[in-house]
Amino acid sequence: MSVLLTRHHELMEIKAELAERDWFMGTSGNLAIKVQNDPLQFLVTASGKDKRKKTNEDFLLVDGDGNPVGSTNVKPSFETLLHCEIYKRTDAGCSLHVHTVANNVISELYGDVGKVVFQGQELIKAFDRWDENAELIIPIIRNYADIPRLAATFASFANENKGAVLIRNHGITAWGKDGFEAKKILEACEFLFQYQLSLLQAKAGLYGARHLT
Ligand SMILES: CSCCC(=O)C(=O)COP(=O)(O)O
């Protein structure tokens, strides 16, 4: 099988798994996987589609500037430039962007400080943070409507081969060396966000209960 077909199949499977988690609400989300370096080419989801559905035109091949390679009936994701930044600046092979309620609420809660920090959580090992006192810092950037501006802001945080950036009240983009790793990073982030929200809720409940008695 050609590299293109192999990567296409890989991305199709990741898309199906994320769809099963219901992480593509309201046509949100976009996924990309690198096919080759030099010149850079990667597959990216077509814009504006319901990513829960499987069609013959779910992905298209784009170049390092995010322009389609060859003729196609579909448009690349509106946010393709963010994926371009990842592949230009790192050795990542796959990048995934989803909007979830948990990632949006976390981005709003911690947006003013520009980051959310996790420590003492087993799942930060997904980012290769093995030390007992290690911290995981996930940057939170402003959701510029102008995509080149959003991509330029995002670019300054795309400097490791695996990572994640929250876009405030928008979603998360996570990446890794291949599809397996990018999905692992994304899932670990979503776990940590849900944990943090549950913890804050539990603490608020305890505080409220103490004031009732
Ligand atoms: C309706 S979601 C707004 C656009 C967005 O943030 C997104 O993730 C999906 O855009 P795409 O062009 O990739 O379909």
Ligand SMILES: [Zn+2]
């Ligand atoms: Zn988005």
